[in-house]
Amino acid sequence: MRKIGFIGCGHMAKALIKGLQKNSAFSISGHDRNESNLAWLEHESIPQKSLADLCIESDIVVICVKPKDMYELCATMNKIIDKETKIISVAAGVTLENLKTALPGRKIFRAMPNIGAKDNLGITSIFSSKEDNEILEIFNFLGKAFVVDSEEKINLHTSLIGSGPAFYFEIINEFENRLDGLLPDNVSKRDVTLLFLTSLISAIKDGENLDDLIASIKSKGGTTEAGLNLLYNKNFIQIFSNAVDAAKNRAADLSMD
Incomplete structure (x- = not known):
């Protein structure tokens, strides 16, 4: 032992x-x-x-x-x-x-x-x-x-894998806040959230291409496209990437303190 x-x-x-x-x-x-x-x-x-x-x-x-x-x-x-x-x-x-x-x-x-x-x-x-x-x-x-093979990759891991869950939790928190306007009192928000997240995991578990999955949900002129366009116009992808970089840079700063 x-x-x-x-x-x-x-x-x-x-x-x-x-x-x-x-x-x-x-x-x-x-x-x-x-x-x-x-x-x-x-x-x-x-x-x-x-x-x-x-x-x-x-x-x-x-x-x-x-x-x-x-x-x-x-x-x-x-x-x-x-x-x-x-x-x-x-x-x-x-x-x-x-x-x-x-x-x-x-x-x-x-x-x-x-x-x-x-x-x-x-x-x-x-x-x-x-x-x-x-x-x-x-x-x-x-x-x-x-x-x-490098300390730089440890810093990236710190931000992407270590801090990353908190970024996703913020999104999930807002998802659950919006469920307040949808669910009846006898339905648990957390149960719905878990089922929703499990469905996402199931969708990607066999290595499906993410762009293909997005395309399978999005239709031209539809609701998904409207929401995605707003995210793209607000540079959501870049904002997420910048958050990863900010955490990574802080990890590097800590190494110099």
Whole structure:
């Protein structure tokens, strides 16, 4: 059984832990200073450990703290963690080179998962100077994982896959707001939303061309064309792409802080 310890047990760590709990090959522990996160660990029956004990006892340590807290943490870890322990950082903007400087001689991996990991539907990019099938297998258990060959791609993953769900949630939120004007009181908005999204997934699951799918719904002079034309006139596609770039640029900025 492999011992995986989480330092920082906020939203992302909780998603990773929930996904990993489904695999009996992993023994999970956590360390945090936040009372609500500690209460969550207790509720999930996850052992809480001191930083020193977690670093010493874990085969793999996953760092899930905010970038601003990373270097102080690494200075402490550097005094206690074994050089054979594998270290995974999921912090946006903290480069592999900076991590290697802060934790010299260690086996370090940058991983950029997303919130889907809690349901084993996550998408994770991994960047490291070392190849390691075990790290790849862990994140593949949480969904789909792949190795990227540059830090720039980690930043793109951060924005497109990490931040991207929030962009879609904003659209879904407005979709549900508009359902208020359609549905009777005894019909759940969320049930309709889930069915609607499932139908979209079903439509693309066999690799169908998206332009063909749009064309199959749109008719000349019809309602779909009217709505699409407004989106195109407002540069909706470019706005979405600009949002991805803004998040990507912020990830790059964080690496220089």
